[in-house]
Amino acid sequence: MASTVMIDKAAPTRNPAYGSMSRDRAWALKWSYFFLTLFAIFSLVPPLYMLITSLKSSAEISAATNPWWVFHPTLSNYVGLLTSNQFLTFFRNSVLVSIFVVTITMLISVPAAFALSRMRFWGSATLATGVFLTYLIPDTLLFLPLFKMFAVFGDWTGIQLINRWYVLVVVYPTLTVPFCTWIMIGYFASIPKELDEAAIIDGASWLQTLTRIFIPVALPGIIAATIFAFTVSWAQFLYPLVFTTSTDQLVLPVGIITSLVKGDVFNWGQIMTGALLGAAPPLIIYAFLMDYYIAGLTAGATKG
Amino acid sequence: MADVTLRKVIKRYDEVEAVRGIDLDIADHEFVVLVGPSGCGKSTTLRMIAGLEDITDGDIMIGGDVVNDVPPKDRDIAMVFQNYALYPHMTVAENMSFGLRLKRYPKAEIKTRIDEAARMLDIVELVDRKPKQLSGGQRQRVAMGRAIVRNPKVFLFDEPLSNLDAKLRVQMRIEIKKVHQKVRTTTVYVTHDQVEAMTLADRVVVMNHGRIEQIGTPNDLYHNPATRFVAGFIGSPAMNFMPCRLEDVAGKLNIRLTDRIAFPLPPGRAARYQGVGRNEKLLLGLRPEHITEAKAHPEPGVEAFDAVLDVTEPMGMETLIYFTLEGAQICGRVNPNAGARAGGPLRLAVDLNNMHLLNEVTGVVI
Numbered sequence: 193m194a195s196t197v198m199i200d201k202a203a204p205t206r207n208p209a210y211g212s213m214s215r216d217r218a219w220a221l222k223w224s225y226f227f228l229t230l231f232a233i234f235s236l237v238p239p240l241y242m243l244i245t246s247l248k249s250s251a252e253i254s255a256a257t258n259p260w261w262v263f264h265p266t267l268s269n270y271v272g273l274l275t276s277n278q279f280l281t282f283f284r285n286s287v288l289v290s291i292f293v294v295t296i297t298m299l300i301s302v303p304a305a306f307a308l309s310r311m312r313f314w315g316s317a318t319l320a321t322g323v324f325l326t327y328l329i330p331d332t333l334l335f336l337p338l339f340k341m342f343a344v345f346g347d348w349t350g351i352q353l354i355n356r357w358y359v360l361v362v363v364y365p366t367l368t369v370p371f372c373t374w375i376m377i378g379y380f381a382s383i384p385k386e387l388d389e390a391a392i393i394d395g396a397s398w399l400q401t402l403t404r405i406f407i408p409v410a411l412p413g414i415i416a417a418t419i420f421a422f423t424v425s426w427a428q429f430l431y432p433l434v435f436t437t438s439t440d441q442l443v444l445p446v447g448i449i450t451s452l453v454k455g456d457v458f459n460w461g462q463i464m465t466g467a468l469l470g471a472a473p474p475l476i477i478y479a480f481l482m483d484y485y486i487a488g489l490t491a492g493a494t495k496g
Numbered sequence: 497m498a499d500v501t502l503r504k505v506i507k508r509y510d511e512v513e514a515v516r517g518i519d520l521d522i523a524d525h526e527f528v529v530l531v532g533p534s535g536c537g538k539s540t541t542l543r544m545i546a547g548l549e550d551i552t553d554g555d556i557m558i559g560g561d562v563v564n565d566v567p568p569k570d571r572d573i574a575m576v577f578q579n580y581a582l583y584p585h586m587t588v589a590e591n592m593s594f595g596l597r598l599k600r601y602p603k604a605e606i607k608t609r610i611d612e613a614a615r616m617l618d619i620v621e622l623v624d625r626k627p628k629q630l631s632g633g634q635r636q637r638v639a640m641g642r643a644i645v646r647n648p649k650v651f652l653f654d655e656p657l658s659n660l661d662a663k664l665r666v667q668m669r670i671e672i673k674k675v676h677q678k679v680r681t682t683t684v685y686v687t688h689d690q691v692e693a694m695t696l697a698d699r700v701v702v703m704n705h706g707r708i709e710q711i712g713t714p715n716d717l718y719h720n721p722a723t724r725f726v727a728g729f730i731g732s733p734a735m736n737f738m739p740c741r742l743e744d745v746a747g748k749l750n751i752r753l754t755d756r757i758a759f760p761l762p763p764g765r766a767a768r769y770q771g772v773g774r775n776e777k778l779l780l781g782l783r784p785e786h787i788t789e790a791k792a793h794p795e796p797g798v799e800a801f802d803a804v805l806d807v808t809e810p811m812g813m814e815t816l817i818y819f820t821l822e823g824a825q826i827c828g829r830v831n832p833n834a835g836a837r838a839g840g841p842l843r844l845a846v847d848l849n850n851m852h853l854l855n856e857v858t859g860v861v862i
Contacts, residue, residue: 391594393575393595394595
């Protein structure tokens with residue numbers, strides 16, 4: 193019994209200020225978990241439903257059973273899609289468009305952001321605001337004039353852009369470049385001015401300052417911008433719907449809808465499978481790059 | 497190694513004139529400190545020497561060549577920044593060698609220089625670390641190392657110790673002085689801390705409102721300030737200023753502080769101030785160490801008076817005392833055993849051999 197701790201009930205209670213503060217924190221924590229759970233359910237139910245449906249046969253989908261349970265699981269939807277040339281063509285088109293768009297976007301917006309945030313030249317501040325304003329123009333407003341422009345361009349030069357997958361490589365940067373430039377301007381602005389001044393005194397040119405100091409230091413920001421550009425080009429629906437029509441030129445989001453909905457027949461099992469497979473690449477990329485996204489590489493640069 | 501010369505240098509931002517015509521000659525090997533309150537133009541001046549700011553008017557010469565339009569990288573200077581500005585993704589060695597690598601120095605040469613600088617700064621075991629793994633003092637050493645390996649004509653320091661704690665600051669101050677004694681590179685150092693300026697400089701340049709108030713050796717500035725600003729800025733605790741006027745009493749020159757307190761001036765001082773108008777508004781400038789407890793034996797030029805102390809600050813080797821004279825707070829330094837206590841009376845003595853007389857209107861020391 194020597195190890196028993198005696199508790200003196202008459203002893204004064206602990207500092208009430210400390211206790212009340214921790215009670216507040218505990219409540220804050222409980223509420224945040226409550227809403228986080230609510231939000232998680234809200235956003236995870238649709239993909240879950242997609243997954244369940246994708247594992248069912250067409251007969252089971254139309255049968256009047258519990259829609260939240262798979263009684264006869266089958267991979268036939270997956271096999272069917274992954275062995276269909278059509279689906280693989282959509283996938284290939286999506287991948288090509290996204291790779292080109294991301295590359296073009298980063299090649300333009302990183303140097304542009306560097307110039308706008310660091311090389312003080314006449315009108316640079318106005319230009320930076322202008323870049324952002326461009327992003328505010330809704331794309332629904334642009335697709336008709338763009339269509340007309342591509343048609344005229346085709347008439348003049350003989351280069352046909354409409355109904356080719358690469359038309360999207362021309363169109364998407366109009367959405368991604370302004371936004372990514374804006375993100376990068378913000379990120380570059382957080383890099384202390386002394387860092388590029390030190391580089392300039394060390395004898396670096398502007399280009400060397402960008403490639404050897406700014407890009408490595410701003411890597412988390414660059415990755416964030418890359419993820420954004422990828423997500424936009426992977427998930428765009430309106431532009432591909434307008435600009436591409438032939439089956440071999442379609443990208444995933446449009447391809448799934450147009451090839452799997454025939455008249456009033458909805459091939460739900462394959463639609464859900466296609467959507468799930470289509471959502472996989474962004475998911476994987478997010479999962480791998482999330483740490484970079486959050487990490488602050490600038491730690492230690494200055495007094496910090 | 498080179499001398500640096502500024503000729504009528506002016507910097508104007510839109511409407512504001514930050515630097516208003518500066519003339520400064522810095523000799524080869526010299527350590528010059530620009531000091532002044534914030535906004536006095538000292539950092540702007542340094543940045544103009546570095547080439548990070550364009551000059552609006554005038555000439556800057558390094559090693560005899562006008563460098564007004566020479567870009568920073570071709571001026572052969574190295575700069576140490578207040579926040580160190582180390583490249584966060586590079587190791588200490590890479591940080592230090594960045595400039596040399598850009599200039600395509602041979603690898604062996606780079607290694608020798610880094611080793612040498614690392615030894616000098618006592619950071620040999622840190623060369624493979626990243627900046628975020630270093631303490632503030634170590635980062636500051638690396639920043640200095642980056643400047644040293646370049647072996648430039650001029651070192652520029654922009655408040656390099658401001659981010660360090662008090663103890664480390666004293667240590668790094670000595671470190672900087674040692675480095676300068678070894679490499680002897682011409683150095684321009686900016687600080688707002690007058691103690692740093694006094695301890696480091698061969699010559700101190702006191703700046704205020706975009707102009708140079710006075711240039712001189714630390715001792716020169718301390719003992720012979722030219723203006724009220726310099727007199728008040730250099731020295732801690734600051735110099736006391738007391739309103740006063742001169743009067744002739746029985747053929748001798750007296751200085752009158754209050755209706756009750758007036759002292760005869762020592763002969764040397766009397767001769768010097770003979771031409772000053774008797775009705776002019778003047779200030780008596782006295783450093784705290786020249787206001788002490790009265791000694792038993794009177795000395796020439798040292799005059800005694802009685803005061804009631806407001807506050808005392810025991811510092812160990814001395815006690816700082818504060819009392820009020822005609823509304824002005826006066827600080828003195830007395831022996832800890834002099835019996836000074838707050839609220840108590842003390843017989844004090846002022847050493848008029850070390851007084852300064854200032855024109856209250858113009859602020860010029862007479």
